[in-house]
Amino acid sequence: MPTSKDVAEAAGVAQSTVSYVLSGKRPISEKTRKKVEAAIEQLTYQPNAGARALASRKTRVIGLVIPFIPELHMASIMEFVSVIANTARQHDHDILLVTEDEGAPGLRRVVGQQICDGLILMQVEGNDERLPVVRSLNVPVVLIGIPRDPTGLVCIDADFEMAGDQCVRDLAAAGHSVVSVIDWQPEVVDRHVNYVDRFMRGTDKAAGELGVTVLHLPGGTDRDVIADSVDKALAKTTGSPAFIAPDGTVQDLLRRVLSSRGLTPGVDVSVIGSASPTLADLQPIPLTTIDLRPAEVSRRAVKIICQLLEADSQGPHESLELVPTVITHRSSTLRPPRGA
Amino acid sequence: MPTSKDVAEAAGVAQSTVSYVLSGKRPISEKTRKKVEAAIEQLTYQPNAGARALASRKTRVIGLVIPFIPELHMASIMEFVSVIANTARQHDHDILLVTEDEGAPGLRRVVGQQICDGLILMQVEGNDERLPVVRSLNVPVVLIGIPRDPTGLVCIDADFEMAGDQCVRDLAAAGHSVVSVIDWQPEVVDRHVNYVDRFMRGTDKAAGELGVTVLHLPGGTDRDVIADSVDKALAKTTGSPAFIAPDGTVQDLLRRVLSSRGLTPGVDVSVIGSASPTLADLQPIPLTTIDLRPAEVSRRAVKIICQLLEADSQGPHESLELVPTVITHRSSTLRPPRGA
DNA sequence: TTGAAAGCGTTACCAC
DNA sequence: GTGGTAACGCTTTCAA
Numbered sequence: 001m002p003t004s005k006d007v008a009e010a011a012g013v014a015q016s017t018v019s020y021v022l023s024g025k026r027p028i029s030e031k032t033r034k035k036v037e038a039a040i041e042q043l044t045y046q047p048n049a050g051a052r053a054l055a056s057r058k059t060r061v062i063g064l065v066i067p068f069i070p071e072l073h074m075a076s077i078m079e080f081v082s083v084i085a086n087t088a089r090q091h092d093h094d095i096l097l098v099t100e101d102e103g104a105p106g107l108r109r110v111v112g113q114q115i116c117d118g119l120i121l122m123q124v125e126g127n128d129e130r131l132p133v134v135r136s137l138n139v140p141v142v143l144i145g146i147p148r149d150p151t152g153l154v155c156i157d158a159d160f161e162m163a164g165d166q167c168v169r170d171l172a173a174a175g176h177s178v179v180s181v182i183d184w185q186p187e188v189v190d191r192h193v194n195y196v197d198r199f200m201r202g203t204d205k206a207a208g209e210l211g212v213t214v215l216h217l218p219g220g221t222d223r224d225v226i227a228d229s230v231d232k233a234l235a236k237t238t239g240s241p242a243f244i245a246p247d248g249t250v251q252d253l254l255r256r257v258l259s260s261r262g263l264t265p266g267v268d269v270s271v272i273g274s275a276s277p278t279l280a281d282l283q284p285i286p287l288t289t290i291d292l293r294p295a296e297v298s299r300r301a302v303k304i305i306c307q308l309l310e311a312d313s314q315g316p317h318e319s320l321e322l323v324p325t326v327i328t329h330r331s332s333t334l335r336p337p338r339g340a
Numbered sequence: 341m342p343t344s345k346d347v348a349e350a351a352g353v354a355q356s357t358v359s360y361v362l363s364g365k366r367p368i369s370e371k372t373r374k375k376v377e378a379a380i381e382q383l384t385y386q387p388n389a390g391a392r393a394l395a396s397r398k399t400r401v402i403g404l405v406i407p408f409i410p411e412l413h414m415a416s417i418m419e420f421v422s423v424i425a426n427t428a429r430q431h432d433h434d435i436l437l438v439t440e441d442e443g444a445p446g447l448r449r450v451v452g453q454q455i456c457d458g459l460i461l462m463q464v465e466g467n468d469e470r471l472p473v474v475r476s477l478n479v480p481v482v483l484i485g486i487p488r489d490p491t492g493l494v495c496i497d498a499d500f501e502m503a504g505d506q507c508v509r510d511l512a513a514a515g516h517s518v519v520s521v522i523d524w525q526p527e528v529v530d531r532h533v534n535y536v537d538r539f540m541r542g543t544d545k546a547a548g549e550l551g552v553t554v555l556h557l558p559g560g561t562d563r564d565v566i567a568d569s570v571d572k573a574l575a576k577t578t579g580s581p582a583f584i585a586p587d588g589t590v591q592d593l594l595r596r597v598l599s600s601r602g603l604t605p606g607v608d609v610s611v612i613g614s615a616s617p618t619l620a621d622l623q624p625i626p627l628t629t630i631d632l633r634p635a636e637v638s639r640r641a642v643k644i645i646c647q648l649l650e651a652d653s654q655g656p657h658e659s660l661e662l663v664p665t666v667i668t669h670r671s672s673t674l675r676p677p678r679g680a
Numbered sequence: 681t682t683g684a685a686a687g688c689g690t691t692a693c694c695a696c
Numbered sequence: 697g698t699g700g701t702a703a704c705g706c707t708t709t710c711a712a
Contacts, residue, residue: 001454003705014683019707029681046452050393051705054688059390061436061455068422078414081421082406085437094455096401097425097435112386114341115401115434252592259599343689354699359691366692369697391689394704683712688705695700 002043010039022047053114062088062305063116065098065107067123069187073248076294079276080122080144083298091306104133111137118305120144124155126194140308140317142301146194152318154308156301158292159322160195164202166327167244167272167290172210174270176242179203179212180233182226182254183219184247199246219250226253230261242270246290272327291326342383350379362387393454402428402645403456405438405447407463409527413588416634419616420462420484423638431646444473451477458645460484464495466534480648480657482641486534492658494648496641498632499662500535504542506667507584507612507630512550514610516582519543519552520573522566522594523559524587539586559590566593570601582610586630612667631666 008015013032020026021036028036039045053059064084067077085095096116098106100123107130110116117139121130124145134141135152143155164181171179181203183189184196200216207214215236217229234241241263245254251273258269265271275289300321308317348355353372360366361376368376379385393399404424407417425435436456438446440463447470450456457479461470464485474481475492483495504521511519521543523529524536540556547554555576557569574581581603585594591613598609605611615629640661648657 001452005705015706016684016708017682020682023707025708027681032682044452046449048394048705049453049455050390050399050690051688052707053390054388054394054690055705055707057688057707064437066422066425068426074415074418074422075413078418078421081418081437082408082414082439085406085439086408086441089439089442094450095437097404097421097437099422099425099429101426102429109386110434112341112384113389115389256596345689355690356692356700357698360698363691367697372698388689391704392691394706395689395691397691397704681712684710686707686709688707690704691702692704693700693702696698 001048002045004045004047006043007036007039007045010043011035057114058309059114059117060092061094061096061116062302062309063098063107063110063119064095065100065119065121067100069123076248076276077122079294080298083295084120084302087299087302088306091302093302093306093309104130107133107137111139117309118142120301120305123193125191126197140305142305142308144297144301146198146320148194150318150320154304154317154319156297156304156321156323157195158294158297158325160198160292160325161202161205162322163246163274163290163292163325164199164204164244165206166202166325167246168203168206168210168212168214170288170327171242171244171270171272172206172212174242175239176270177212177239178215178233178237179207179242179244180215180217180229180237182217182229182243182245182247182250185220185249186218188247203244219245219247221249221253223253223257226250227257227260230254230257234261240268240270242272244272244290246274246292248274277328288327288329291328293323293325297323341388342385344385344387346383347376347379347385350383351375397454398649399454399457400432401434401436401456402642402649403436403438403447403450403459405440405459405461407440409463416588416616417462419634420638423635424460424642427639427642428646431642433642433646433649444470447473447477451479457649458482460641460645463533465531466537480645482645482648484637484641486538486660488534490658490660494644494657494659496637496644496661496663497535498634498637498665500538500632500665501542501545502662503586503614503630503632503665504539504544504584505546506542506665507586508543508546508552508554509550510628510667511582511584511610511612512546512552514582515579516610517552517579518555518573518577519547519582519584520555520557520569520577522557522569522583522585522587522590525560525589526558528587543584559585559587561589561593563593563597566590567597567600570594570597574601580608580610582612584612584630586614586632588614617668628667628669631668633663633665637663 004018005015007018013036018036021028021033088095098110119141122144124143124147126148128147131147143153144157146155146157168179189196203214215233217233218225245251263269272288272290274292276291276294344358345355347358358376361368361373428435438450459481462484464483464487466488468487471487483493484497486495486497508519529536543554555573557573558565585591603609612628612630614632616631616634
């Protein structure tokens with residue numbers, strides 16, 4: 001493999017000149033720049049990342065801590081991962097995977113060994129164990145998810161409260177007076193991933209303002225549980241029923257149960273599921289969906305951390321960013337009650 | 341951050357001794373080892389990855405090239421990614437994400453800059469554009485998927501032929517004389533991802549041997565297409581119908597169409613879907629599944645590349661490994677024809 | 681506008 | 697069994 005020394009010799013300049021041509025941190029005459037670029041081309045030179053990191057104290061790598069919870073709708077996790085990796089490249093950074101299995105020690109490891117310059121944590125819980133470690137780490141960290149106490153942390157997430165609000169408002173506008181929310185799965189609720197609470201706050205607030213009744217019912221991947229929830233909802237509903245199922249893993253099940261009860265979404269029952277545009281296209285049945293904007297959240301997370309890295313931020317930055325959610329009606333699946 | 345020099349001073353030994361204590365490449369007396377370990381502990385020393393890579397010419401990082409095809413069942417991609425990352429850690433390596441968007445230049449980049457020591461490519465197509473580059477790369481590469489010409493390459497994949505064979509055999513044993521295979525989605529088929537062909541070879545071979553008829557029908561995420569396929573299958577089927585739907589994205593749709601035709605899997609129609617044990621648990625409806633072993637394929641891919649890295653393999657290695665697939669019957673969902 | 685040289689923190693070879 | 701020291705390939709300061 002050619003080194004910058006080789007390039008320097010080939011171009012008849014000093015090694016430092018090669019470095020400056022590449023970094024642009026110093027004005028270079030057109031003539032020598034041409035020579036150097038030609039030599040680089042010629043030798044297919046690529047700078048050695050290790051040496052560069054050693055000398056510059058920057059790896060241009062961001063650690064991404066991914067959750068592995070089978071219950072957690074892996075498709076949407078993958079969407080985050082994928083967009084994060086792509087966005088990072090656009091900012092001339094790479095993504096190193098850190099699995100949640102490694103826990104807090106894993107964070108200390110990648111930062112301590114200076115494998116990466118900063119971290120993005122996905123699926124941050126309300127009372128995340130890793131927060132103390134994160135605060136003690138002397139590198140920029142961006143959290144996806146809002147912990148109970150975000151003091152001194154940089155957080156970003158979809159605006160779940162807005163999402164809950166929008167769902168109820170749209171259903172109310174379609175004439176429903178009772179709206180049933182199928183909860184996230186128990187595994188998620190138990191973890192106190194606090195977007196659940198935020199979503200519910202949104203639904204309840206809107207319900208209060210609009211005089212609509214909101215029922216909260218258990219979700220999960222167990223058909224019987226969903227069936228039970230649906231039946232309870234139907235029993236308590238006057239007029240045509242409406243469901244909100246923000247958890248991706250619940251939606252199929254819900255539709256199946258509804259259909260077994262003789263109800264067709266968009267005809268005699270309104271259903272709002274959640275789906276990003278990407279995943280929504282794969283949904284075979286048109287549905288009204290609430291887009292929790294995973295792609296936008298991902299992009300912003302990367303952008304923020306890259307800014308922090310540029311700034312070489314030492315001061316304890318702190319911020320909390322909520323990405324607006326969007327409801328999309330694909331076909332007309334929200335129908336007013338039959339008699340209306 | 342403390343360096344090995346600091347540790348050496350604290351322990352009263354030479355810097356090289358610290359290095360040898362850590363690497364174990366040289367016998368160390370119990371006494372000095374203790375001293376060094378104490379100092380490391382004391383200073384919470386962690387070796388600098390860049391410096392280490394520079395000196396040892398090994399990064400202990402493996403590049404993982406992930407596909408981003410929304411059609412491609414992101415949940416299963418995520419399963420690969422997750423298992424690969426975990427397994428890599430068990431072998432003391434990290435995973436760097438390389439997105440498919442970067443294409444062949446991306447491969448050259450991460451290898452050229454020596455960001456990683458080797459590569460794993462997912463979703464390798466029959467006639468993958470990246471193969472020439474892969475062959476020219478002077479680092480170990482493991483392909484997940486079998487290209488048309490695997491000469492000089494190290495490949496691993498599930499044994500799709502075996503899978504096709506097993507599916508047909510099990511359905512034949514359950515008394516079906518006509519078996520309908522719902523194809524992968526056109527996007528996949530068009531890409532000549534040749535596991536499709538291999539699967540079909542398996543079904544057809546078994547069909548020939550057992551005197552069973554196999555129908556191949558279009559798949560996809562379009563409900564009408566699936567409905568059409570199902571109707572065609574039903575029209576051509578004598579006795580009770582049987583379906584094989586190896587594509588994860590097709591399965592829900594298939595079940596929905598079947599139910600709209602008044603058919604219940606496990607009662608009046610046999611259905612074999614594909615699912616790893618992890619994902620199968622999330623399937624709300626018990627189904628007979630063919631496990632294409634993504635986790636096992638992932639683990640082996642990592643193991644292989646780590647072996648190649650250890651061996652510091654220069655010679656053009658070559659191998660092709662097929663991981664056996666497994667059919668699992670969850671509840672009794674394969675039923676012989678009613679009259680049988 | 682350019683060059684020379686001193687690090688950056690390891691590893692690994694050569695002595696002892 | 698241990699210490700000294702020369703790389704490893706880059707960035708950046710200091711001089712010119």
